[in-house]
Amino acid sequence: MVFKKMLGAFGVGGPSVDTVLSSPSTRPGLVLGGQVNLTGGSHDAEIDHITVGLVTRVELDGAEEGDALVEFHRVGVASGLVLREGQQLSLPFQVMMPWETPVTDLYGQHLHGMTMGLRTEVAVRGAVDKGDLDPVYVHPLPVQERILDAFGQLGFQFKAADLERGHIAGAHQTLPFYQEIEYYAAPQYAHGVNEVELTFVTNEHGVDVVLEFDKRGGLFTGGHDSFGRYHAAHADADHLDWAAHVDTWIRQALDGYQNLHAGHGYNPPVQGYGAPSYPAAPAGYGQPGYGAPGYGYAAHGHPGGHYQEEHHHERREGPGMGAIAAGVVGGAALGFAGGMVADEVFDAFGDDEGGDEEG
Template sequence: MVFKKMLGAFGVGGPSVDTVLSNPNTRPGLTLGGQVNLVGGSHDVQIDQITVGLVTRVEMQGAGEEYDAFVEFHRVGVAGGLLLREGQHLSLPFQLVMPWETPVTSLYGQQLHGMTMGLRTEVAIRGAVDKGDLDPVYVHPLPVQERILEAFGRLGFQFKGADLERGHIYGLHQSLPFYQEIEYFAGPQYAQGVNEVELTFVTNEHGVDVVLEFDKRGGLFSGGHDSYGRYQVAHADADRVDWTAQVDGWVRQALDQYRSLHAGHGYGQPTPGYGTPGGYPPPPPPPGYGQPTYGAPGYGHPGGHYKEEYHHERRGSGMGGVAAGLVGGAALGFAGGMIAEEVFDSFGDDEEGGDEG
C-alpha cells in the first residue's frame, strides 16, 4: 500500500512525498528497507531533514484515566541539506533496523486484533515539519516466538487480544518504553486454576525472555491474585524443543507453586522444597540460554512490583481476535478478526489528530 501526499505544511505548490517499502513484512531484528520519493513543487525548496520512524499505539494512564497514544519508538535519518528544485524527482533509499523488542503485529498473514504499526515519513523545510507518508508495517514473530504461540493454541488457549502497555518489567532490560501483552483465555484443562494468561516477549539478539502473567480472580487464590513466571529461551532452540510440552510445564508449574503457597503456607510465603530434592522440581529449561526464574522479588510476591504499570480491568476484545490466514489457525487459538487494511486505515485517521508520546 502506497500513500502519496502533498506536503500541506509548506503551502500551495509545495513538494509531495511518496514512501515505498521494499517489503512491509518484517521481523524483530531484521531490516526494513525502502525509498522516499520526492517531487518538487512550483518553486525550489531547501530541505533541512527527512526522517522515517516507527509509530504504534500504546495504552497510557494519566489523570486517573486510560487513553491510547501514538508513540514513535524508533527513527532514522534519510537525508538532509538538500535543494529540491521545481518539478525535480528525487529517490532517497533508506534502511531501518527493527529493534529486537518490536512487538508482533501479524500472525498467519493477518493482523493481531489490537495491534497497529506504521512507518511515518517526516520532511522538515525551513523549520516547518510535515508528517508526509504513513505506511503500514507488518511485524511477524521470530521462529521461537511463533513456536510458543502455536503451543498455546495446541493447549486449548483461545486468543483474546493484544495491546501495548507503557512501562517496564521488573528485572529485565528493556530498550523500548512499553511492552506487549498477548492475552489468552485459559485452556479447558487449566480453567479451574486460571482464568486468563498474558504472554509477553522481551527479545534480544541472543534469545527471548518469556513472561507469563496468570490471572486468577477468586477461587484458587483467596480474593484473586495475579501470579508470574519468567523463562529464557534461545533463538537456536526454535526447532529443538517440544514447545507444547514446554509451555504446558510452565503453566502447570506456576499453578502447582501457587497452589502450595495458598494451601500450606499462605499467599506470599516461600514453599520449602520447591525446586529442590523432595519438592516439585521445575522442568529443565531449553539448553544454551540461561535458566528459568522462580520466586525472584517481584515474580509472584506481593512485595515486588513485577510490571511497572497501572493495573486495570482489561477492555476485552472477544474470542475472535485474529483472522487466521492459514488453514489450522483456528485450531491454534486464533479465529475471526479484523482485516489488516481496515485496522490501518483507522490507525492512520486517528494518528492525524491523536496524541503522540
C-alpha cells in the same frame, strides 16, 4: 503513499513525497528497507531533514487513561538537501527493527488490537510535515512463533493484544512499552485460571517470556494474579517440544503460587543445556538453515512482582470481538482474528498526530 497534507505544510507548489517499502512484512531484528521518492514543486525547496519512524498505538493507565500514538524508533534518511524545481530524487533507507518490536501478524492473520506503521517526516525551511502512515506487518521470530503455536495446541483461546506503557521489573527492556497477548484459559487450566497474558521481551540471544495469570477466585476468596518468567533461546526454536514446555511453565507458575500462599515457599527448578548459540548479528536470522544446533533453555518461575509501573488496568470480561478459538490445524494456523485489511487497521490511528508522543 503520497503525503495528503503536503500542500498545507509547504504551500501551493511545494514538493511531493512518496515513501515505498521494499516489503511491508518484517520481523524483530531484521531490516525494513525502502526509499523516499521526492518530486520538486514549482520552486526550489531547501529540505532541512527527512526521517522515517516506526509508530504504534500504546494504552495509557492512571491519570492519562486512554491511548497515545507513539513513535518508538526513528532513522534519518537525509539532511541539508536542495530540491530543485521539478527535480526527482530517490533516497534509500534501512530501518533496523528493534528486537522488542511487538508482533502484529501471525500466519497471515492480523492480531486484533495491534497497529504498526512507518511515518515519513519532511522538514522544509522549518516547516515540518508528518506524512501518512505506511502499514508495517511484524511477524514473530521462529521461537516466538513456536511458543504461540504451543498455546494454540494446548487449547488456549486468543482474546486480544495490546501495548501497555511501562517496564517489566527485572527485564532488560529498551522500549517504553511492552506487548500483552491475552488468552482465555484452556479447559485443563480453567479450574484455577480465567485468563493468561503473554509478554515477550526479546534480544539477539532469545526471549524472556513473562506470563501473568488472572486466577479464578473461590467461594470465600477473591481472585489473584500470579506470574511466571521463563527464557527461550532463538537456537532452540526447532529443537524443543514447545507444547510440553509451555505446559510445564504454566503448571510451575500455578503450583508456585499455591505453594507460596500455603506457606511452603517456592524454589522453581532451573534447567540448563548450555549457552545460546544464536548469532548476535540480526543478519544471521531469516536465512535458510536458521536455527543452528545449540541448546540454551532455562525456566525460571517468578511468582513475585511483575511490573515496575502501575499495572492495574481494568479486566475485560467475556468473549470480546477478538476472541477466536486458537486451535492449531496441522501446526499452521492459530485462528487469530483476521480479515482486517490495511485501511481498517489504520483507522485505529485516527487523525490525532498533534497529540502523539515520541518514545
